Amino acid sequence: MRPVWNNQNIHWKTKIRLFNTNVKTVLLYGAEIWKRTRRLDQSLQVFINKCLRQVLRIRWSEKISNQDLWARTGQQPVTNSILQKKWRWIVHTLRRTQPNIARQALDWNPQGQRRKGRPTNSWRRTLDTELRKIRMSWGEAKAMAMDRTRWRAVVKALCSDRGEED
Known part of the structure; x- marks a missing residue:
């Protein structure tokens, strides 16, 4: 270019x-x-x-x-762009019907320790961490995903404090 x-x-x-x-x-x-x-x-x-x-x-x-x-x-900072894409994709997946495999994968949370040498955090654990920052549980997020206007406010709250550390 x-x-x-x-x-x-x-x-x-x-x-x-x-x-x-x-x-x-x-x-x-x-x-x-x-x-x-x-x-x-x-x-x-x-x-x-x-x-x-x-x-x-x-x-x-x-x-x-x-x-x-x-x-x-x-x-906007790249962290905001990625977070917005991530949470839009999550809500899109959560709004699918229950037997959908992508929706089932979001609910799957492996237990136990990871193998030696693997990162301690998984993608799913980062979701929980991000939701904890706005004082919300995964169950509350799943319930709120069905209401589009409330979900936009959640995504805005999740992405609002990003980028100031740059």
Whole structure:
């Protein structure tokens, strides 16, 4: 995409739209089921910031904060984007009929210890941790998933405090 970013005949807003539709979507494809780590989030954010700075033709000598960069381009931190995708996918799966295998997989919670060398947290355990931050249990989240307006408020609460640590 470097020739597009360097092309001075294309307006920067068009470049941002191209970035969102072509680069960011491919980069975050399937991110809703990733087991995220701080290192992964940081590498994704660094790549996105680098692309945005190329689009806006901001050189390394020009100091601009990430928040200013995101405000100029209408972006949000990558952690928010991934969390929104993740919780939208979860609610989509929870609204399916009961015999659906994806819905059954969300309810499955393996017990016991993990093998030596494996991460202590699983994807499912991260869900419970995120829900605990807003003082909600998995059962309450499943019940609330059927009400779309209340669920939007839950997703907003889950994603609201993200990105300030960058």
